[in-house]
Amino acid sequence: MGVGETIQSVERAAGILRLLASGPRELGVAELARAMGLPKGTLHGILRTLVHVGFVEQDAATGRYRLGGTLLHLGSSYLDVNVLRTRSLNWADALAGRSRESVWIGTAHEGGVLVVHHVFRPDDSMQVLQVGTLLPAHATALGKVLMAYDPYGDPGAAFHAPSAPEPAAAPAPEPAAGPGTASATAAGTPSLAALGAAAGGEPAAEGVLAAFTPRTLTSADDLAKELELVRGRGWAYDVEELVEGEVSIAAPIRDARGVTVGAIGVRGAVERLAEAGEPNITIVSYVRDAARAITRDLSR
Amino acid sequence: MGVGETIQSVERAAGILRLLASGPRELGVAELARAMGLPKGTLHGILRTLVHVGFVEQDAATGRYRLGGTLLHLGSSYLDVNVLRTRSLNWADALAGRSRESVWIGTAHEGGVLVVHHVFRPDDSMQVLQVGTLLPAHATALGKVLMAYDPYGDPGAAFHAPSAPEPAAAPAPEPAAGPGTASATAAGTPSLAALGAAAGGEPAAEGVLAAFTPRTLTSADDLAKELELVRGRGWAYDVEELVEGEVSIAAPIRDARGVTVGAIGVRGAVERLAEAGEPNITIVSYVRDAARAITRDLSR
DNA sequence: CGGTGCGTTCGGCATTGCCGAACGGTTGCC
């Protein structure tokens, strides 16, 4: 086992979990074997182990595999560990109260924005909790803030995927998981969890970004200019760039050393949050206040 | 690799994740090595791999390890896959509206009750979302329902832990993770996530169950009698058995074949949900209605 | 300024688990 190398079976197990998570469908051994370019027998051994530890469940009737409940439990444990989240709980509630909008806290993860906290808009039920969702970076205020500051700029930072879903080893660069690769939290609900959340991997690389609405910034140049503006003003917004009719506003959260570790923002209907394409400055001040408060809190 | 066997490194990786999830503290290589009774070098290899796939993050300053964001993402994907949850979303909202209490949906997992959905009590903010939490089975209405029906009774069912945190291989049956093994979702908040959620593993085995309040059923005999009553009446409740001042009421959810796959219930203050130690029958009927509705929905 | 802890590296050996082919069951298409 050389120095920079990794353990084969563990990495393969992770690949399986990623594939199972990439769509709401259950997958069979053969299906997985084809997607990963490995023999069926090999995958069966890993799957047996994953079932044994509870990371994967097998449908008793069909024999196919799906994610297991242990992963939900481990994932929620992550929320306890995450200092960014635990320290900002109260501030997020306060921001929701003042702005009367839903509040989101996110951190850079695998080319997207991982939602680590989500406060519903007051007095508005029927919302779907989006914690754990991976939002596209270039079409959200949270993502723009995170990209504008640390993650890019200093090398080796957290923004690009550490290990993508494995490009199928063999020379068959297909999408690997058939139709419906989307990971829509709460299937069948109008949801922000959009296809190809981490779209583009390296946003500034090929110059082509996934479009979610006609107003999504799809050119790398436009995005670069936008990020320059964000750096200048200290906060970011998106107007109907991810979902039609929705606006988001966000500001950076920094740690004691001054590096941006996350972002906090609000998201809501365009009628309430913007006038003539410009964000409501009152709301903006609320968001920036909250971000500064959390930053101060993290520095203690 | 024999037939019933599993892949060593994958199982060890799972053990590491479990340990990291068992407390809010970050752990070092040496610490993990001691807890699992393995050489440091071995663990380092696995950890390097887990970091590479994003399941674990390493603190740049201290070098210690904590859970990674990918786990949160995978865990939330589990919620999409979980049919029980996706099918009951609307019914849970309706139940919350009628009862004006917080609604919980749970399923049997590793000796406890895994919370797969949680609707806040209407018009009451400052609640902590408990999705992903593992509740103790013998001290909650959800757990009593799940235990009373399928999981026990028919052999090989889902209730006992498939692979506990690894009892340290070597002949040293210590708790394996020092003090603070508790997994309290949202650390520092008065939370239902209690120590030893899966307390007892095999509840009817040794006859001693973890006590959370003076009213917790701690004897296996008492529990067995209670479960008999639950089977007779078709629903369960707990009055201040997990948290002082709180009552829960739950009913079983079955699938097309009639096996109990989960439970739905409400939880709230004793003043509102019970009179003289007996649950409010109006609320009980709401809960049972919702459970039947979801059961019908699952059979389609 | 030693000592003790940490996270990390490295080479050798044998254990581990990868692989491909074969098996029985089910599904679905002719």
Place this chain on the structure above:
DNA sequence: GGCAACCGTTCGGCAATGCCGAACGCACCG
């Protein structure tokens, strides 16, 4: 209604894999 394709699973043999324990450099504490 029968045949074929495909499923998930089993198994044995070979060698690649990755486990182990000792050594390294560093940081902190006494």
